[in-house]
Amino acid sequence: MHRPDRATNFHIYFLPFFLQSISLFSVIALNQNPNSFSHSGGLSVNSTRMRKDEAKAPGAMPQQQRSHIQFFVRMMSAGNTIVMQAFPEDTVKSIHERIQSMKGIPLFEQRLIYRGKQLQWEQTLAECFIQNDANLQLVGRMRSTEHPQAWQVINDMVSLVYRLCRGETVHDALKTVKGLMTSYLNMTPRIDNDSASGYFQIFMSSSAPAVLVMLYVSPYAGNKDCADSSVRHFLSSCRNILSKALHGQCARVVLEFCKLLRRVGSHDPLYLFCRSTFGSLLETAGVSYGSGSDNVKGLVLIQDIFPFVCELANSLLRDLDLSIVSPSAAGPLSNDVGDFSAFLLPLRTGIKEQQAVKDSMAQDKHHKLAEEIEYLHGLYVQLLNKIDQCLQKMDQSLAGQEMMEGDNLYPAWSHYLSILKELYQISKLYDGAEEKLWGVLTRQRSVLCLLIVRYAKRTDEHQWILEHRYVTNFESRRHLAMMMFPEVKEDYEELHEMLIDRSQLLTESFEYIARAEPDSLHAGLFMEFKNEEATGPGVLREWFLLVCQAIFNPQNALFVACPNDRRRFFPNPASKVHPLHLEYFSFAGRVIALALMHRVQVGIVFDRVFFLQLAGNYIAIEDIRDADPYLYTSCKQILDMDADFIDSDSLGLTFVREVEELGQRKVVELCPGGKNLVVNSKNRDKYVDLLIQDRFVTSISEQVSHFVKGFADILSNSKLQQYFFQSLDLEDLDWMLHGSEDTISVEDWKAHTEYNGYKETDIQISWFWEIVGRMTADQRKVLLFFWTSVKYLPVEGFRGLASRLYIYRSLEPGDRLPSSHTCFFRLCFPAYSSMAVMKDRLEVITQEHIGCSFGTW
Template sequence: MSMIETPAVHHLSGGATDHHRHSSKRKLDEEDDGDFSDLVCVRMRKEEAVNSWSSSSGASGAAGSGCSVAVQKPRSHIQFFVRMMSAGNTIVMQAFPEDSVKSIHERIQSMKGIPVFEQRLIYRGKQLQWEQTLAECSIQNDANLQLVGRMRSTEHPQAWQIINDMVSLVYRLCCGETVHDSLKTIKGLITSYLNMTPRIDNESASGYFQIFMSSSAPDVLVMLYVSPYAGNKDCAESSVRHFLSSCRNTLSKALHGQCACVVLEFCKLLRRVGSNDPLYLYCRSTFGSLLETAGVSYAGSDNAKGLVLIKDIFPFVFELVNCLLMDLDSSMESHRAVGPLSNDVVDFTAFLVPLRTGIKEQQAVNGSMAQDKSNKDLLHAKEIEYLHCLYMQLLNKIDQCLQKMDQSLAGQEMMEGDNLYPGWSHYLSILKELYQISKLYDGAEEKLWSVLRRHRNVVCLLIVRYAKRTDEHQWILEHRFVTNFESRRHLAMMMFPEVKEDYEELHEMLIDRSQLLAESFEYIARAEPESLHAGLFMEFKNEEATGPGVLREWFLLVCQAIFNPQNALFVACPTDRRRFFPNPASKVHPLHLEYFSFAGRVIALALMHRVQVGIVFDRVFFLQLAGSYIVLEDIRSADPCLYTSCKQILDMDADFIDSDELGLTFVREVEELGQRKVVELCPGGKNLVVNSKNRDKYVELLIQDRFVTSISEQVSHFAKGFADILSNSKLQQYFFQSLDLEDLDWMLHGSEDTLSVEDWKAHTEYNGYSETDIQISWFWEIVGSMTADQRKVLLFFWTSVKYLPVEGFRGLASRLYIYRSLEPGDRLPSSHTCFFRLCFPAYSSMAVMKERLELITQEHIGCSFGTW
């Protein structure tokens, strides 16, 4: 059974929402003062109680006096107050100290008609026994008692006891009473109550939350928050925060729906205090975070019970949109403007997630679009239409912001590390939410992409500067026309874990150069994927050099070995020897599939460490990794002869091909382990002649067998190895889908341009030398006369970088340095590749310097010559 008597305290909800975020905290108006006065001043002042005394003495004479009943007070009487939990008012009573508790129950029955056996009087957290006297119970003047139903009438008596004890204590504090360790006691009661709450979402758990609401616990805590007595506000704030954080952190997600209903009540009450009130903002954030897992429902749905309704969320969304509109205005005003606050954006996102879900469910049930004004039965149609209006307001405002941003950056080349307006930092998050809303309304998405296309440059800058690993970016990568290579690369790179700087977390490798491929395979292929996520630490046996420079060298060497055609794993494209795709005949190696997984891991690790390895994929390989279908035009580079043949078959005269002059059937010949065999492209393919009607199908099946079926296992294992390195292995196909083939070329191979001496010089600094020294002039003159290959070897000797990023020297992780060494002039240059340092002594002549540099730019010397 539920409690027979429940407290009824005046609720603070129901007032208009205050959307003006930046206004100072207003005092309550007269109407609000009345509401709070009812709460704070439930206990009648003593003089008011005396004044309300009527000439008619005794309980029977007072019965008709309404909420406040006064009894004539002789000198020896004590006066006390009984809070009516059901009626929401207080009885002022007088009695002798020697009167029994039972007599008080009988007087209450005569006044209120509540049977004695259904009454329970609580004082200082303890139930008063019938046989006790008021003196024995320590009832004194102005004591406050609570009248509730008997514990045996409720399903959860212990929970009722705890919450009523808490309400009683809070009520005493509201009346100005000083209670020792009140905050500690309230928090302890809250913790005890939540600890006994069931951890699964069932009727029992629902009953516990109903107890909290029925006992008016939210009301009295907010009453304490607005209480004028010293310390009460801090006590209430700490108690409410404790309750909310405990709900979120200790209760299971299955109960978040029940929690959300309670937190919603807190929000409604506190909103009347002020929309800028810190405790209200905290409650609002908690409510939003709970909704992300709790879900919502709409009125009339079968599962509406126990869930927050759509109509309950709209006021918060409206409030937050108004906040964002004003903050976006301020973000355009000056360099110092902070713009939208992080909490507001997070809350906005949190409320929109369940709101969109609820609207979609409603649309599915009603079978109509949200903005269909003709559907008179559509629930919350006005609110949904208003959400569309809010969407348009926000979109127009963000359009203005992006335009202002574009104007502010006009003519500037933004470099990494350059300061941007702090107010711009949340634009991208707001745009993502606008995208989510746009999918609810016809034509709204097109308007959004029109805005983003118009401001493509600043959108890309926002992505590079503010996109976070924790965000979800699929929404913008699906529309690559509003991005550029730099922004797509940035988003793709965030699918990898972040390389750690702490060497103790790195996966260590000690490899013999003579056993490079086999030992690298053991270290990488046999490792648990998680152990590779922090990054790699590399060292060659019998060599002192360690650090990032050695790691870059290892990546280059191991990739050269993996893609070496002699190892039979990959085949180079005939027209572009940089491009590779899996070798259908790779099974000649017994561990070939494991090596493909190893290759996938190595390539992913190279990308994660931002090392250009000089290897690129053929289109057929790239498309299969992206899960895309292969068509004729995709095989042009991989097999030019087959491409030409297929084109000819498709372009031939229909009569000629129907004459069977070509003698083609649905088969293809394959050479495997030195033997040729015939493979049918479809069941019965040997007997199916190619003609003008089925030639399209023949070409399609031929391409699929040659470039899909024959290498499907190899591609699958490579993809699995690649996925092992991503933060989320499920993102493997999405990684390749988010890029163009050219993007991946630039990320894996780097720049195709000849090394520019001027760009090189512009990104070099000096230590021990100055730019005007004769040795520096000689050096750049000698570099300028080198061949392209010699420059690559010199750069590799200097940095262990053989292929520059597509941005050139600007894209390197550091500037380059030339150090003056104190060694004799006959010594060769040395390098510290980890720090991009080239060291050489002050050579006596340009001829001597040129001789030394030419020596180290020989391929067999320049590689692996750095010290560390």
């Protein structure tokens, strides 16, 4: 008798995917007739039929006294499954002989594997513990397989599912299936991709995806729900249990589910769930994507992804048409846009890789992507035209309407920005495509800005929009910049608490802010002055104003005011007179960032030379006009002078600059050997440039870098610091830090004020607005600050404040001064007996030294 050699070495064989040979039609057929099962090239055996040679064998028991078992044999070579029946006392050899007679496979080439172990010829099925509905694998010359425990767990699950497909009732079937799946995933290595691939291959080779889909389409009660819950559990567990490094391996399994379930229906809920999961795994996996026929183990092919892109694109175009007709229908768009973005990522990656290939042989290897490249370009044109129509319709719908912050817009519009971002990504792949996109966005600038303000989210990436800032306005740019900050929390338990003595304002503020961990400042601030009862947002706004005035006070030597505009500042090159000057620049960066984050206008603006350095931009001669008018004029004269006069050395200039440091003057060379390099008509441009760079870049580089670090500490992501300033114009930052330049409008003030205890027609209210109308601009600012702790209105005026203003009637005696609750923008005064009394009382509180920190908080 021939016995297989007993080799001791272990070889790894990956079985073929059963689902490649199984069709959904055969799955349905099985469920309609559970007593038979057939695949192409396989054998169908009726469960009530007995082999003639077994029935007539000497000593055989009568049929009614013997019970046979049914089991499945999956064949490696043909990808088929054989359903076989035998008696427990039959030998493994007899099974091999039957396989030879049915399939013609020589005995010496056959190896039967059950639960990861090769079965020995002399063993009986009972000795091998072969039970009803067991799954055996037929492979060639294989003694054992890797991961036997994983094989056993998956085979147990598959066997259980087969039983359910045949209509058997299994106690706690769903719980058991989920438990086996969880056990299997817990065995899978968390980090090693190569090791994990073997486990995922077991799941595929055991036909687990196919049998679960069989269960899903099974006609027996409860099977569909069981399959649905099991598949969702498996896919969710893959994402939650396994690391992102293994998501590429997971994607191959989910792809198989998608291929099978698509035949059930492209709108089937489980298919849509699997498709969405597949897309999300592709986004997070960070795997390579193959093209053509070079399918490497674990590699997701572009050709595998392409059908989903086509499917989603067609759906998206239909949804956009629907949004034009009925913009309130946002459901389809919300589902499709996210999946569309996920599947576009690997497709774009594959196309970029091909376009980067220069070698002709390598291009030949990837020639199969030509169809995808052409299709994506056509899709880009279709989608761009469609979104253009959508934006036009949106503009028509909003014509003549002034949209306020609380107004509701149609839900479908919320997805337009995401589609535009995908179009931007695609446009990078094709010549001339970007120009078409920005042409559309330029025409639709007003609705684009509205989309940004209403629908741009902190979790999104918005840099693509600001590459062409001309398609945005101040409001949209400010919105995008503000989303780089953490969201201010209202939970007082999370706030960074400060208790500060007014007489030590700058020193104590420095200790609270500069010494704090950045994370502790992200939630927000709680401010209180010592020996004062006032707390809340109003006190915090006052603190921001006072501390910024102190930081930028020229007497503290940190910043220098521009001669022609005393509101504008840039770092002082001589700031080193303060021993902690660099730490104070970090502190200043944090304070300015916090003021922006809390939307407090502090009345301070940056000079252009400072702003450009924060944005990482170059400083040219026109940029220094305000910072140093004298140097600007001198440099212009040098550049405009007659060449012969410059070459005569009448000016006596060399490549040096005189500076004063700590009361002493010294000479600084602008370049190596600068003392001996005479300025002439040929090098004067270089001289002027080096002079400007040394004066406004080199001399303050340390101060700027520390300010930058402090500012970046407050952002959600410190790497966004330079991008924050690049996304804005200098005028934008002016409006965000200083606010409106206009004189406070009394009419705008009245329009945003409400009354409690008074009516708008009361004589006291008429007196009040008449007195305010006669005040000077400075008095109005002091009154507004007394009322709200806001001294500089936002650029939108009163509309830009966080709340409307309120005038309350107090029950105090008629000679009492007004009081305020700045946190609630509330001004309180009694019913004064005359306009003269009211005017006298208001004049008291509008004195600068009284209007600040006065009243009840």
